Amino acid sequence: QKEVEQNSGPLSVPEGAIASLNCTYSDRGSQSFFWYRQYSGKSPELIMSIYSNGDKEDGRFTAQLNKASQYVSLLIRDSQPSDSATYLCAVNSRLAGNQFYFGTGTSLTVIP
Amino acid sequence: DTEVTQTPKHLVMGMTNKKSLKCEQHMGHRAMYWYKQKAKKPPELMFVYSYEKLSINESVPSRFSPECPNSSLLNLHLHALQPEDSALYLCASSHNSGTGETQYFGPGTRLLVL
Numbered sequence: 001q002k003e004v005e006q007n008s009g010p011l012s013v014p015e016g017a018i019a020s021l022n023c024t025y026s027d028r029g030s031q032s033f034f035w036y037r038q039y040s041g042k043s044p045e046l047i048m049s050i051y052s053n054g055d056k057e058d059g060r061f062t063a064q065l066n067k068a069s070q071y072v073s074l075l076i077r078d079s080q081p082s083d084s085a086t087y088l089c090a091v092n093s094r095l096a097g098n099q100f101y102f103g104t105g106t107s108l109t110v111i112p
Numbered sequence: 113d114t115e116v117t118q119t120p121k122h123l124v125m126g127m128t129n130k131k132s133l134k135c136e137q138h139m140g141h142r143a144m145y146w147y148k149q150k151a152k153k154p155p156e157l158m159f160v161y162s163y164e165k166l167s168i169n170e171s172v173p174s175r176f177s178p179e180c181p182n183s184s185l186l187n188l189h190l191h192a193l194q195p196e197d198s199a200l201y202l203c204a205s206s207h208n209s210g211t212g213e214t215q216y217f218g219p220g221t222r223l224l225v226l
Contacts, residue, residue: 100215
């Protein structure tokens with residue numbers, strides 16, 4: 001069974017702080033890792049994808065992947081109230097074909 | 113461009129109605145998906161089409177019937193739904209960029225079954 005787990009929320013951070021979101025996965029064959037942001041009532045929006053070990057930065061977002069530890073994280077620097085949303089971690093394995101596995105999501109609130 | 117479009121945005125239907133949800137993408141993606149999402153839950157996979165063929169059916173009740181007329185279009189036909197089928201229905205498409213498969217979601221159809 002392929003499981004993706006995210007740190008339990010909700011998570012609250014003050015505006016300007018760093019928000020840290022964590023995700024672990026059980027399938028060692030996983031090769032593609034994603035973070036989606038979902039505002040209430042809206043669809044998931046892809047904000048980061050990472051495929052190799054290490055860090056990947058895009059603006060205020062940094063994704064970190066450690067395949068040995070089966071761990072992927074998302075750091076949001078200088079958090080803004082507009083970052084308040086649910087963040088979904090998703091994983092894809094080539095062996096799983098076109099199937100993506102989602103974590104349950106972490107709700108983030110950035111307090112002005 | 114990473115746009116997946118879905119129509120309608122909202123749908124209210126009775127349990128005896130027949131309706132269809134539509135999804136379209138023009139990114140050349142060869143895999144398309146239907147997900148169902150309930151409030152405060154992650155998306156739940158329903159169907160996957162790969163190269164216009166149904167490759168995954170996650171034991172979805174037959175009152176949901178998918179159709180992929182061509183590589184850009186995906187439909188979900190609804191018949192005799194139950195109130196518990198009320199949810200956000202998400203269409204997605206994916207492509208392999210060489211480093212891995214990447215998936216993009218449409219805006220969703222909010223379905224209410226009365």
